[in-house]
Amino acid sequence: MELYHEIIPTPKMKLFTALSALVGVGLVHGQGNMVPAPASSNKFGSKPSVQRDIANLTFYTVGFHPNAPILRFESTLVIPNPSPDAGPAGDVQAIWPGLQTDTLLQNVVTSVGGGPHEWYLLPFYCCHPAGNLTSQIRIYPGDLLTNSYIWDTPNNKWLDTWALTPGAEGSKAGLDAFHGGLTFDQTTASREQTPAIVPKAYDNPVLAIELQGLGTWDFGAVQWRNIIMEANTTDTDWCTKVNTDNPMKMITSPPVVRTEGNVTTCYISKLTFDSPTDKKSS
Numbered sequence: 001m002e003l004y005h006e007i008i009p010t011p012k013m014k015l016f017t018a019l020s021a022l023v024g025v026g027l028v029h030g031q032g033n034m035v036p037a038p039a040s041s042n043k044f045g046s047k048p049s050v051q052r053d054i055a056n057l058t059f060y061t062v063g064f065h066p067n068a069p070i071l072r073f074e075s076t077l078v079i080p081n082p083s084p085d086a087g088p089a090g091d092v093q094a095i096w097p098g099l100q101t102d103t104l105l106q107n108v109v110t111s112v113g114g115g116p117h118e119w120y121l122l123p124f125y126c127c128h129p130a131g132n133l134t135s136q137i138r139i140y141p142g143d144l145l146t147n148s149y150i151w152d153t154p155n156n157k158w159l160d161t162w163a164l165t166p167g168a169e170g171s172k173a174g175l176d177a178f179h180g181g182l183t184f185d186q187t188t189a190s191r192e193q194t195p196a197i198v199p200k201a202y203d204n205p206v207l208a209i210e211l212q213g214l215g216t217w218d219f220g221a222v223q224w225r226n227i228i229m230e231a232n233t234t235d236t237d238w239c240t241k242v243n244t245d246n247p248m249k250m251i252t253s254p255p256v257v258r259t260e261g262n263v264t265t266c267y268i269s270k271l272t273f274d275s276p277t278d279k280k281s282s
């Protein structure tokens with residue numbers, strides 16, 4: 001197993017102070033991308049310019065818009081069935097929870113990286129440059145992947161951690177539970193964008209299915225559990241009105257929202273992206 005490289009014992013975490021560390025290893029072309037705002041268009045003609053070089057870039061997303069800094073964002077993804085697609089590598093099928101502003105931090109689960117019918121975990125940063133933050137890790141349908149992004153405000157760093165408990169298939173394949181993490185310096189990363197951008201607090205947690213090329217949503221329902229978001233606001237509408245602009249069937253448990261002081265916490269026990277209702281289903 002090659003997994004031991006990725007098992008980074010907490011509390012000692014990898015520190016990424018500079019994205020230039022990524023540039024040398026070659027940019028991974030679009031394992032994850034910014035969701036257009038509003039996350040509406042599956043129309044390929046109306047994509048923001050940063051995305052025009054990626055063919056058939058398509059999203060199915062739920063985004064939350066507190067219009068205030070996010071302090072914490074956690075979720076557990078049930079790794080879905082494998083795609084029956086055995087298409088050419090590069091036809092990305094990806095699922096990710098991410099934190100978006102004018103850049104994007106995302107722990108991507110992607111179909112690209114090995115053979116067909118396989119899923120890989122690939123923490124990623126987007127977009128100019130974009131790149132992996134660690135090597136990829138093979139994971140399996142039925143595994144539970146908990147992703148957590150926590151803003152260490154005194155040090156202005158992001159703690160990005162992931163923990164995986166294997167399901168039946170993963171266990172059978174010899175996968176042990178693992179966890180890992182890294183400390184992400186958004187300020188430096190923003191400065192190293194081309195052109196450099198002034199860092200803005202992440203204010204948009206996103207749950208996403210992303211497709212590229214000939215990739216389709218053919219892997220069945222995608223379930224998110226225990227979604228927890230904390231935003232620096234007393235508004236609650238951003239939590240209670242769960243919405244998608246995309247052509248998909250979605251099932252959500254009622255959000256639970258609570259404001260203490262200036263901070264609002266939003267909890268959703270289960271949110272299922274059931275199926276697409278457009279042509280991307282096959």
Ligand SMILES: *[C@@H]1O[C@H](CO)[C@@H](O)[C@H](O)[C@H]1NC(C)=O
Binds near residue numbers: 022132133136
């Ligand atoms: C990015 O992925 C490549 C290919 O898997 C790997 O060689 C490289 O070490 C990764 N970068 C980091 C920062 O882990």
Ligand SMILES: *[C@@H]1O[C@H](CO)[C@@H](O)[C@H](O)[C@H]1NC(C)=O
Binds near residue numbers: 212213214
């Ligand atoms: C984009 O999607 C269309 C329709 O499915 C397909 O015909 C075309 O080959 C795709 N383009 C690429 C580059 O994958």
Ligand SMILES: *[C@@H]1O[C@H](CO)[C@@H](O)[C@H](O)[C@H]1NC(C)=O
Binds near residue numbers: 069153232262
């Ligand atoms: C949270 O909002 C308060 C104002 O309500 C502000 O003083 C504080 O700096 C904000 N904190 C963060 C981390 O954005």
Ligand SMILES: *[C@@H]1O[C@H](CO)[C@@H](O)[C@H](O)[C@H]1NC(C)=O
Binds near residue numbers: 260261
């Ligand atoms: C809420 O924000 C105000 C500034 O608007 C600040 O004085 C106060 O300390 C904050 N309260 C908490 C609990 O963060």
